[in-house]
Amino acid sequence: MIETNFTGVPEGMSVSRFLYMSQNVDRKPIPASAFEAPFYYASHGYAVITPDYAGQGTDIPGDFQYEAGFLHAADVAYYLVAARKMIGHLLSGEWAVLGNVVSVYLLQSLSKVYSEAFKLSDYLTDEAMKLLPLVDQACVITGIAVFKNLTTAQIYKNTSWISSSEFQDDWLTGYNGAGPHALAAPMLVVQGRGDTLTYPENCEADFDRTCDTFPQSSAEQFLVPELGHDPAFRAATPYYWPWVERLFAGTPPPTGCKKTETKPVNERFKRGLAG
Numbered sequence: 345m346i347e348t349n350f351t352g353v354p355e356g357m358s359v360s361r362f363l364y365m366s367q368n369v370d371r372k373p374i375p376a377s378a379f380e381a382p383f384y385y386a387s388h389g390y391a392v393i394t395p396d397y398a399g400q401g402t403d404i405p406g407d408f409q410y411e412a413g414f415l416h417a418a419d420v421a422y423y424l425v426a427a428r429k430m431i432g433h434l435l436s437g438e439w440a441v442l443g444n445v446v447s448v449y450l451l452q453s454l455s456k457v458y459s460e461a462f463k464l465s466d467y468l469t470d471e472a473m474k475l476l477p478l479v480d481q482a483c484v485i486t487g488i489a490v491f492k493n494l495t496t497a498q499i500y501k502n503t504s505w506i507s508s509s510e511f512q513d514d515w516l517t518g519y520n521g522a523g524p525h526a527l528a529a530p531m532l533v534v535q536g537r538g539d540t541l542t543y544p545e546n547c548e549a550d551f552d553r554t555c556d557t558f559p560q561s562s563a564e565q566f567l568v569p570e571l572g573h574d575p576a577f578r579a580a581t582p583y584y585w586p587w588v589e590r591l592f593a594g595t596p597p598p599t600g601c602k603k604t605e606t607k608p609v610n611e612r613f614k615r616g617l618a619g
Contacts, residue, residue, distance in 0.1 A: 364426035367418040378423045395423040413521025472499045524554040530562040536576025555601035567605040
């Protein structure tokens, strides 16, 4: 543990940051860090660990491996190990995973993994290439602001890389770890109908494919009309948080898949929100 009790922490809570070791896609050790947060969940009596992306902000060999499926799964698995070593005497045996999950970033990842086949300058316009240094120095929110007002044609010279074998077979299946995969526990997926980061049609297709392949899965898709990425996640809190608490109470949902779509109480004061 390298720091405890940052400023701005609500009374009765504490925040600690600690470093631990995870693994990259080649199963080699990689440094990572995590915080105990956020406060909403902690205010309900839960110890909440929020891991950083392993390698982000460091000069490790191979660079930050964005959307590497095994890497992100390892971050979660090893932060749980690290948390139990640090504060295990305060934790129960049960745990759950909550997360809120972008295309230029994906293409950058491809160009690093398959440097011979993918050269960014072959696919990105000169205008987009000039903006990449700004994105590389910041976070996803900055990237959204930088590219938000550009059209697809202003960003990409062409999108043929999407149908390439390197992407469809090697990267999507091998590197990213796309499924379908059998679920090890009940899963609730929140999807905004207006999400421009994770497209609702793709999310629904993945959900259906998983349920068709593994019909005994315990899975639910909760659809939020019109809202985008972050707004949908926040708006769904009254639905997904009781769902999580029922898990900890020992009453998991039954097996099988279902979809639920919420509706606004009224549309008198409706306004558009983009995520």
